Amino acid sequence: MAKSSKSKPRENPQLRLKELGQDLAQQIQKGKNPEMEFGLRSLSNVVYDTKSRTLNLGSKTQTRSFFNVGHAKKFLQTVEMAKVSKTLLDVEKHASLRDVFYMAKRTIPNSTINIVDEQAESDSAIEDMELITGFSREQLNINANKMGSVAGEVTIEDAGDTINWARLGSGGWSIPSNVESIEFNSVKAKYIIYMEKQAVWERLHEDKFWKKQNCIIVTSQGQTTRGIRRLLGRMSEEFKLPIYVLADNDPWGYYIYSVLKFGSISLAHMTSSLAVPQAKFLGVTTKDIEEYGLKKHLITFKDVDNTRLKQIMDYDWFKNNKPWQKEFTAMKRNGAKVEIQSLSSRGITFISDTYLPEKIKRQDFLD
Amino acid sequence: MADEPIALELAKHQKEISVAEFFTKNRHLLGFDNKRKALLMTVKEAVDNSIDACEEARVLPEISVEIIEVGEFRYRVIIEDNGPGIVKKQIPNIFARLLYGSKFHTLKQARGQQGIGISAAVLYSQLTTGKPAKITSRISPKHPAHYYELKIDTHKNMPEIIKDDEVQWKKDHGTKIEIDLEADYMKGRQSVDEYLKQTAVVNPHVTIVYTNPKAEQVIFPRVTDQLPVESKPIKPHPYGIELGMLLTMLKFTQTRTLSGFLQEEFSRVGTGTAKEICDNAGLSPGIKPHDVTRDHAEKLLKGIQNTKIIAPPTDCLSPITDKELEKGLRKEIAAEFYVTTSRSPEVYRGNPFVIEVGIAYGGEIPKDQGITILRFANRVPLLYQEGACAMTDAITETSWKPYGLEQRGNSIPVGPAVIVVHMASAWVPFTSESKEAIAHYQEIIKEIKLALQECGRQLGMYVRRKSRASQQMERMNMFERYIPEIADSIAFLAGEKKEKVEEGLRKMLVKPEVQSEVIADSNDSDSKLYKMDFGKKGEEEERQEQQEE
Numbered sequence: 001m002a003k004s005s006k007s008k009p010r011e012n013p014q015l016r017l018k019e020l021g022q023d024l025a026q027q028i029q030k031g032k033n034p035e036m037e038f039g040l041r042s043l044s045n046v047v048y049d050t051k052s053r054t055l056n057l058g059s060k061t062q063t064r065s066f067f068n069v070g071h072a073k074k075f076l077q078t079v080e081m082a083k084v085s086k087t088l089l090d091v092e093k094h095a096s097l098r099d100v101f102y103m104a105k106r107t108i109p110n111s112t113i114n115i116v117d118e119q120a121e122s123d124s125a126i127e128d129m130e131l132i133t134g135f136s137r138e139q140l141n142i143n144a145n146k147m148g149s150v151a152g153e154v155t156i157e158d159a160g161d162t163i164n165w166a167r168l169g170s171g172g173w174s175i176p177s178n179v180e181s182i183e184f185n186s187v188k189a190k191y192i193i194y195m196e197k198q199a200v201w202e203r204l205h206e207d208k209f210w211k212k213q214n215c216i217i218v219t220s221q222g223q224t225t226r227g228i229r230r231l232l233g234r235m236s237e238e239f240k241l242p243i244y245v246l247a248d249n250d251p252w253g254y255y256i257y258s259v260l261k262f263g264s265i266s267l268a269h270m271t272s273s274l275a276v277p278q279a280k281f282l283g284v285t286t287k288d289i290e291e292y293g294l295k296k297h298l299i300t301f302k303d304v305d306n307t308r309l310k311q312i313m314d315y316d317w318f319k320n321n322k323p324w325q326k327e328f329t330a331m332k333r334n335g336a337k338v339e340i341q342s343l344s345s346r347g348i349t350f351i352s353d354t355y356l357p358e359k360i361k362r363q364d365f366l367d
Numbered sequence: 368m369a370d371e372p373i374a375l376e377l378a379k380h381q382k383e384i385s386v387a388e389f390f391t392k393n394r395h396l397l398g399f400d401n402k403r404k405a406l407l408m409t410v411k412e413a414v415d416n417s418i419d420a421c422e423e424a425r426v427l428p429e430i431s432v433e434i435i436e437v438g439e440f441r442y443r444v445i446i447e448d449n450g451p452g453i454v455k456k457q458i459p460n461i462f463a464r465l466l467y468g469s470k471f472h473t474l475k476q477a478r479g480q481q482g483i484g485i486s487a488a489v490l491y492s493q494l495t496t497g498k499p500a501k502i503t504s505r506i507s508p509k510h511p512a513h514y515y516e517l518k519i520d521t522h523k524n525m526p527e528i529i530k531d532d533e534v535q536w537k538k539d540h541g542t543k544i545e546i547d548l549e550a551d552y553m554k555g556r557q558s559v560d561e562y563l564k565q566t567a568v569v570n571p572h573v574t575i576v577y578t579n580p581k582a583e584q585v586i587f588p589r590v591t592d593q594l595p596v597e598s599k600p601i602k603p604h605p606y607g608i609e610l611g612m613l614l615t616m617l618k619f620t621q622t623r624t625l626s627g628f629l630q631e632e633f634s635r636v637g638t639g640t641a642k643e644i645c646d647n648a649g650l651s652p653g654i655k656p657h658d659v660t661r662d663h664a665e666k667l668l669k670g671i672q673n674t675k676i677i678a679p680p681t682d683c684l685s686p687i688t689d690k691e692l693e694k695g696l697r698k699e700i701a702a703e704f705y706v707t708t709s710r711s712p713e714v715y716r717g718n719p720f721v722i723e724v725g726i727a728y729g730g731e732i733p734k735d736q737g738i739t740i741l742r743f744a745n746r747v748p749l750l751y752q753e754g755a756c757a758m759t760d761a762i763t764e765t766s767w768k769p770y771g772l773e774q775r776g777n778s779i780p781v782g783p784a785v786i787v788v789h790m791a792s793a794w795v796p797f798t799s800e801s802k803e804a805i806a807h808y809q810e811i812i813k814e815i816k817l818a819l820q821e822c823g824r825q826l827g828m829y830v831r832r833k834s835r836a837s838q839q840m841e842r843m844n845m846f847e848r849y850i851p852e853i854a855d856s857i858a859f860l861a862g863e864k865k866e867k868v869e870e871g872l873r874k875m876l877v878k879p880e881v882q883s884e885v886i887a888d889s890n891d892s893d894s895k896l897y898k899m900d901f902g903k904k905g906e907e908e909e910r911q912e913q914q915e916e
Contacts, residue, residue, distance in 0.1 A: 021860020028857070028871035033880065066853060066872070067881045069842055076849050079856040086860055111848050 013135040017086045020132065024079070035065040036078065038131040039269055046268045048316035054275040055263040055317065077125040078132070080104050080115055085129060088141040096177075097123055100142050131269050137226075143177035148228045149198070150175055151205050152216030153188035165216070172205060175220070177227040179234065187239045192216040193282070193356070194224070194232060195246040196256050200340050200351070207352040213360070216241070224260050229274045232260070236278045244282040244365065249289065250337035251308040257281045262317045280365035283355075284340055286330035292355060297345060298336035305337065323366055386465045387521035390490060397487045398801035402440055403557070405491055406550035407750070409444050410434070410559050412484035413544055414566065415747055417448035418573055419478045420542070424451035425594060428573040432563065434552060436580040441496065442550045447543040452506035455513050459526030462489055462502055462544070463517040474793045475600035476685055478747050488546060490519050495549035499529045504542040512536035552580045557750045563587060564699055565741050565748035569687055569789055571695040590694045595685045601793055602634040604679040605644070605671040607717025613664050617656045625659065626652035635677050647673040679719045681712035683793050686721040687746065692787065693725065700785050702727035706825040710818050715810035720792035722811070724818035726826050729833070732783040738772065740779070742805070743789040749803055756804035758788040761815035770823035771830025784826070788815055842885045846876060
């Protein structure tokens with residue numbers, strides 16, 4: 001059986017992939033249904049470590065075998081991803097998740113079956129490969145798409161170039177998916193604000209908020225990419241910068257914070273490098289709705305919102321957190337959400353002139 | 368002139384119209400509405416008569432139908448049977464006199480009922496071509512074959528004999544009719560071809576040799592030597608009688624008392640029941656039937672309704688039977704699954720009847736369209752007025768989804784199926800004289816639905832079995848298709864030969880644990896059946912596929 005073995009660290013992902021192939025080939029020669037065993041990626045196998053305050057993968061494993069009606073397609077996709085990764089490693093090239101999807105997307109001869117139909121399938125197979133091989137996606141030469149911007153008083157070295165995040169015009173520096181090789185030359189900023197919305201980042205950038213407040217502003221569109229999580233993690237660790245999260249006041253906004261701080265369920269196997277336990281939730285909180293007069297901008301919950309809120313309330317890492325439970329209960333009572341942008345109703349620069357400075361001055365965060 | 372009442376003037380133009388004259392002007396009432404239908408009706412009447420005659424004589428019917436195009440919209444229809452033949456003096460009456468026949472006065476399950484059919488065809492021929500009908504008939508080798516050329520005197524409704532001859536004929540017994548008529552021949556629904564094919568479905572004991580106007584010959588061979596059970600004539604049951612009919616019967620009866628009338632002319636009425644009816648009607652059992660007035664007759668009807676009378680005998684019925692119906696379906700419809708049922712006799716308005724249903728599914732039957740409904744009354748196909756028929760309504764009101772057919776609301780279900788509905792009865796309630804649709808009696812619709820459900824359950828089981836089997840085929844195919852891909856990836860990773868890995872995986876396909884993956888729901892008792900049914904079929908299909916590749 002091809003077992004994942006996190007205990008035995010391997011230096012070479014190519015070698016590990018070869019071993020995987022040989023193991024499967026041997027099983028087949030012995031007439032055994034080829035199997036791969038690896039950690040189970042599901043909520044039931046995610047353990048919240050109260051000490052480190054992060055999510056970690058439990059000890060449950062899953063077995064994926066080929067001659068199994070429910071597994072066959074995933075088995076096919078997983079070995080296909082292994083092949084793609086080894087090809088990339090062999091020629092020392094990197095490819096994006098999208099590239100890899102297209103590399104695998106083809107029709108099996110004499111049929112109408114595609115190896116993968118949607119990128120979600122290849123993405124999931126790659127995450128499985130991480131568990132099986134014990135190497136991260138980046139180490140398997142597969143990167144995410146660049147999807148994020150940063151600005152602030154920081155100078156870095158990346159691929160031989162010196163870059164000043166304060167001098168990059170209106171777009172800021174776009175964060176690569178692999179930030180491991182970046183070196184920080186100077187970091188003058190005192191804290192980092194990470195926000196869910198690109199539009200809000202543009203607002204703050206235009207107002208030169210980072211300059212006035214001497215901070216760093218970071219965004220990615222929607223869910224935080226691995227590259228940004230690593231970047232925030234590294235700056236938090238290496239420069240002890242506090243990190244504040246600015247997201248919509250809704251269950252999905254809370255979850256963006258949750259993933260950044262504790263790690264995610266689907267990537268629990270990578271938590272040690274991806275979680276940023278120091279992150280704090282700045283807003284928008286339910287209390288802010290009251291304090292900043294956002295009540296008339298409440299958007300009533302749909303069923304999915306209620307369901308999601310219930311799920312989040314019950315997560316182990318929130319269950320015994322009183323301030324958060326209070327927050328959830330307040331939201332539940334409201335039965336409605338507000339967006340960050342609703343602050344603009346108080347004036348276009350209200351967020352950078354008043355809201356953020358006040359909140360930070362008061363140290364008004366949820367942790 | 369002004370003093371003379373207008374009625375007197377009008378009376379000069381008023382005279383009796385003979386049945387034949389009436390028909391001349393109202394030919395649509397008997398189904399001769401258009402050229403195409405006229406051809407069908409002519410063939411239908413002749414064939415129905417031929418089969419009836421053969422069965423009565425207990426002869427396995429062999430019928431030849433030939434249609435020749437003799438001019439534009441002009442056809443000659445020649446129909447010949449091996450029946451008992453007709454005695455000489457009756458030939459003109461049977462073929463050239465409307466409403467003359469042996470079947471009208473008895474209550475008995477037969478194809479023709481009113482005795483109007485074949486003579487109507489002769490009349491139509493005469494009206495459209497001016498030609499006489501040519502009849503040849505012989506009753507035994509000892510007797511000569513008689514040849515007649517006949518027309519109908521439409522004023523008197525009497526035969527007009529054009530020619531009367533004795534001829535040489537190769538047949539020992541049988542009848543042959545040759546009619547020229549204005550007509551139009553087309554294939555498809557409601558065609559002669561379709562009519563004969565459907566006749567073959569419900570008459571597996573009949574051989575029909577058919578030559579169409581394009582000189583193509585089709586043989587519908589007999590697949591059973593079993594003649595239908597002889598149906599016995601019965602007297603009407605009191606519950607089925609209507610006022611007009613009752614008055615006619617009272618007028619013509621030979622009996623002397625009302626009690627005697629009831630016992631003699633009806634089934635299931637004895638002395639006791641007759642007395643009870645009279646008591647309930649408030650009439651004396653001793654009065655003469657001829658003295659019963661219209662008012663009395665109405666009382667009598669009420670009396671009948673208020674009296675408990677046992678159901679009529681059912682030996683007058685001759686169902687096809689489920690086995691014979693299946694034989695008929697199998698020979699005429701190329702399907703993969705057949706189910707038939709023959710219900711026990713039931714009664715509507717004092718008339719006994721039997722409902723039989725058959726379903727053919729799959730095979731060459733087209734998939735993505737409404738199912739084909741074949742309706743029959745006393746083994747005769749009903750080709751017209753499908754939408755007005757109780758049989759169609761019973762089908763659309765049945766829910767077919769659980770039985771493996773698609774259906775939207777109460778519409779005709781969609782799927783590869785042919786549904787046969789047959790009603791056998793001494794008195795089939797048609798909606799009109801052209802006998803094309805069954806009337807909506809609740810008792811009849813209920814029986815049809817029960818029969819449909821009975822067959823539907825079997826069909827549903829089959830369809831489910833089949834879909835499971837095709838699922839298994841898919842699963843097997845899935846593994847087979849994936850193997851080269853997986854072998855390629857693993858070989859690449861391991862640095863081995865692809866062929867070796869592929870061979871290893873292929874070997875495993877026959878292993879029991881892989882088979883158990885393919886046959887996921889094998890604990891189902893049905894599954895054993897389909898494994899045998901479809902295992903072989905699957906192999907064949909695969910072989911074909913490989914050849915194609």
